[in-house]
Amino acid sequence: MTSEKKQKGGWGLTIFLSLFSVLYVLPIVIVFTNSFKKKAFINRYPFTLPDSKSFVGFENYIEGIRKTDFFNAFGTSLFITVGSVALILVCTSMCAWYITRRSNRFTRSVYMLCVFSMVVPFQMVMFTLSKIADMLRLDNPLGIIFVYLGFGAGLAVFMFCGFVKSIPLEIEEAAMIDGCNPLQIFFKVVFPVMKPTYISVGILETMWIWNDYLLPYLVLDLKKYKTIPIAIQYLKGGYGSIDWGAMMAMLVLAIIPIIVFYMACQKHIIKGVVAGAVKG
Amino acid sequence: MERSLRKYSPIFILPTMLAFFVGFILPFIMGIYLSFCEFTTVTDGKFVGLKNYIKVFQDATFLHSLWFTVLFTIVSVIAINVLAFAVAMLMTKGIRGTNVFRTVFFMPNLIGGIVLGYIWQLIFNGILQYFSRTLTYSSKYGFWGLVILICWQQIGYMMIIYIAGLQSIPGDLYEAAEIDGCTKRQTLFKITIPMSMPSITICTFLTLTNGFKLFDQNLALTAGQPSNKTEMLALNIFSTFYSRVGWEGVGQAKAVIFFIIVVAIALIQLRLTRSKEVQQ
Numbered sequence: 001m002t003s004e005k006k007q008k009g010g011w012g013l014t015i016f017l018s019l020f021s022v023l024y025v026l027p028i029v030i031v032f033t034n035s036f037k038k039k040a041f042i043n044r045y046p047f048t049l050p051d052s053k054s055f056v057g058f059e060n061y062i063e064g065i066r067k068t069d070f071f072n073a074f075g076t077s078l079f080i081t082v083g084s085v086a087l088i089l090v091c092t093s094m095c096a097w098y099i100t101r102r103s104n105r106f107t108r109s110v111y112m113l114c115v116f117s118m119v120v121p122f123q124m125v126m127f128t129l130s131k132i133a134d135m136l137r138l139d140n141p142l143g144i145i146f147v148y149l150g151f152g153a154g155l156a157v158f159m160f161c162g163f164v165k166s167i168p169l170e171i172e173e174a175a176m177i178d179g180c181n182p183l184q185i186f187f188k189v190v191f192p193v194m195k196p197t198y199i200s201v202g203i204l205e206t207m208w209i210w211n212d213y214l215l216p217y218l219v220l221d222l223k224k225y226k227t228i229p230i231a232i233q234y235l236k237g238g239y240g241s242i243d244w245g246a247m248m249a250m251l252v253l254a255i256i257p258i259i260v261f262y263m264a265c266q267k268h269i270i271k272g273v274v275a276g277a278v279k280g
Numbered sequence: 281m282e283r284s285l286r287k288y289s290p291i292f293i294l295p296t297m298l299a300f301f302v303g304f305i306l307p308f309i310m311g312i313y314l315s316f317c318e319f320t321t322v323t324d325g326k327f328v329g330l331k332n333y334i335k336v337f338q339d340a341t342f343l344h345s346l347w348f349t350v351l352f353t354i355v356s357v358i359a360i361n362v363l364a365f366a367v368a369m370l371m372t373k374g375i376r377g378t379n380v381f382r383t384v385f386f387m388p389n390l391i392g393g394i395v396l397g398y399i400w401q402l403i404f405n406g407i408l409q410y411f412s413r414t415l416t417y418s419s420k421y422g423f424w425g426l427v428i429l430i431c432w433q434q435i436g437y438m439m440i441i442y443i444a445g446l447q448s449i450p451g452d453l454y455e456a457a458e459i460d461g462c463t464k465r466q467t468l469f470k471i472t473i474p475m476s477m478p479s480i481t482i483c484t485f486l487t488l489t490n491g492f493k494l495f496d497q498n499l500a501l502t503a504g505q506p507s508n509k510t511e512m513l514a515l516n517i518f519s520t521f522y523s524r525v526g527w528e529g530v531g532q533a534k535a536v537i538f539f540i541i542v543v544a545i546a547l548i549q550l551r552l553t554r555s556k557e558v559q560q
Contacts, residue, residue, distance in 0.1 A: 004524070013370060013375045014371070014375055014376045014377050017370065017375065017377065017381050018377065018381075021381055021384040022383075023386050023409070024385060024388075024432070025384060025387075027399050027400065027403050027432070028399065030402070030403060030406075031399050031402065034402065036405070040472075042402070043405070043406075043409075044403075044409075046402055046403070046406035047406055085301070087295075091295045091296045092296050092298070093290060094291070094292045094296070095293045095295075095296035095297070097292070098285065098289065098292035098293050099293065099474050101285060102289075110293075110297070113305070114300075117300075117304050119489070119542060119543055120304075120539055121492070121493045121535075121538055121540075121542050122493070122495075122514075122515070122538040123495075123513075123514050123517045123535045123538055123539075123541055124308065124311055124535045124538065125304065125307035125308050125311055125492075126517075126521070126535070126557065127311070127521050127528065127531065127535070128307035128308075128310040128314065128532075129303065129307040129313075129531060130304075130310045131321055132302065132306060132307055132310075136302065146299050146301070146302070146303070147299070147303045148303075149295070149296065149299035149300075149303065150298075150299035150300045150301070150302055150303020150304050151303045152302075152306070153296050153299060154299045154300075157296070163531065164547075176284070181284065181288070182284055182285050182287075182292070183286040183288060183291065186292075198311050207389075207390060210335060210392070211390075211391070211392025211393065211394075211395075211496075212392075213392065213393065213495075213496045213499075214359065214495060214496070227396070228392075229392050229393075229394040229496070230385070230502075232394055232395060232398065233394055233499070235498065239497075244402070248402075249400060251394075251395055251398055251399060254391075254392070254395050255391060255395065258390045258391055259368050259387070259392070262387060262390055266383060269386075269390075270382075270386065270440055270558070271435060273440050273441070274312070274440060274441060274444045276485075277440075277441045277482050277486070
């Protein structure tokens with residue numbers, strides 16, 4: 001009975017949703033086709049395919065990579081994202097386990113502060129944070145990793161705490177009787193059990209840090225280091241008008257790593273989003 | 281376990297606590313203090329009482345951006361949630377190709393705000409030039425442009441959360457409704473929506489705070505043009521800090537007001553929708 005129902009409405013809705021999906025990816029396809037067109041044609045005829053008159057091959061890419069120093073920006077972005085996420089995962093999970101297992105006034109207030117920090121908009125601390133980071137010489141990729149640990153700790157600690165509460169205490173007590181110290185308990189017993197939460201938190205923090213514009217823009221020494229979003233925004237500055245040829249090419253180069261990442265771990269990303277939402 | 285944990289506390293919590301202090305607590309407290317000061321860097325604050333706050337409310341650009349943000353948030357929250365819920369309903373009907381559609385709809389969410397802004401700037405300007413207009417011709421275009429952009433980005437994310445919610449509704453409720461002779465409309469309003477209240481709470485919370493905090497997309501799509509008419513709160517605060525000399529104190533006061541608004545909205549919204557959730 002139910003399967004019959006599915007068969008009936010199935011194709012009409014499938015076609016409707018297919019059209020809708022095509023519409024959904026169209027903006028990205030348009031950017032892609034425009035990245036192979038001459039500058040003058042991009043603004044005037046953005047919806048035509050490149051033809052013999054407007055086709056320029058990889059000229060926009062070469063120009064864009066030169067102007068933005070794209071591969072440097074890519075390296076900086078990658079370093080900051082991987083470093084920050086790794087540090088956040090290790091440090092905050094240890095912290096979350098500790099404050100959940102030792103319940104006193106101090107650890108409870110740490111937890112409340114973490115929850116509180118999730119609601120605070122970045123603009124609230126933007127100016128003071130960038131000045132403090134300057135004073136402490138955190139204006140380089142290594143320093144910004146530390147800043148991200150501080151600013152990303154709220155969400156991560158919150159999510160890890162939620163999971164730690166569901167781990168039965170008996171396992172850890174058994175490990176302790178067997179002579180494990182807390183570090184061994186954490187890395188040999190708790191760490192393996194928490195794997196799904198690590199993936200969820202890791203995905204959420206990666207999505208945030210890779211795309212973040214304002215924090216690195218304010219903290220990093222921009223003469224030396226740029227992340228991808230900053231490099232793209234810089235294409236606009238200075239000249240007054242935008243070099244749309246280079247811009248299209250850079251947008252494509254910025255989207256490609258994201259799509260590769262998405263295709264590689266789509267299942268985990270969707271699970272991570274759901275887990276993050278349920279906890280939040 | 282308590283005692284042995286205490287010995288190890290530095291290893292477990294010190295890195296996170298230190299970063300959290302430098303990256304969040306210290307800038308936050310300094311931010312509140314400095315909103316009552318006149319300053320150019322964080323160390324030369326001179327106490328001036330409520331002067332900054334008075335200036336904030338005399339600043340026409342701030343009031344306009346507040347109004348613009350409120351309007352934008354209301355429209356985008358309704359549009360995103362209604363559309364995402366509708367799409368999620370379709371996605372749980374077992375239509376052919378559901379997995380592909382889900383993948384497509386979620387994808388824009390991974391792309392950063394700066395990149396999204398430039399993608400859509402190209403598209404909108406391309407369409408509007410048929411009417412010999414540009415995106416920055418009128419603030420109306422900027423407003424609806426931002427709404428379309430934000431829908432495109434966030435529908436997929438909210439859809440994922442709604443799908444998880446819809447799938448957790450027990451099937452026997454629908455069976456009982458069918459036996460009792462419910463119409464489709466009654467089933468939707470009496471069963472599906474009330475049972476989805478937890479995910480509606482989460483999604484409205486996320487879209488509300490995202491809408492209020494929107495910055496990257498605003499900066500890349502219109503940068504507040506024409507003449508700051510499409511400037512949202514976050515961007516208004518940013519430009520008060522960095523392009524008006526001597527206004528740092530006012531910028532910080534705006535940031536504090538912004539923070540209070542966001543927290544107030546979050547608390548009110550959570551209370552309102554939580555009270556509508558049904559016990560399962």
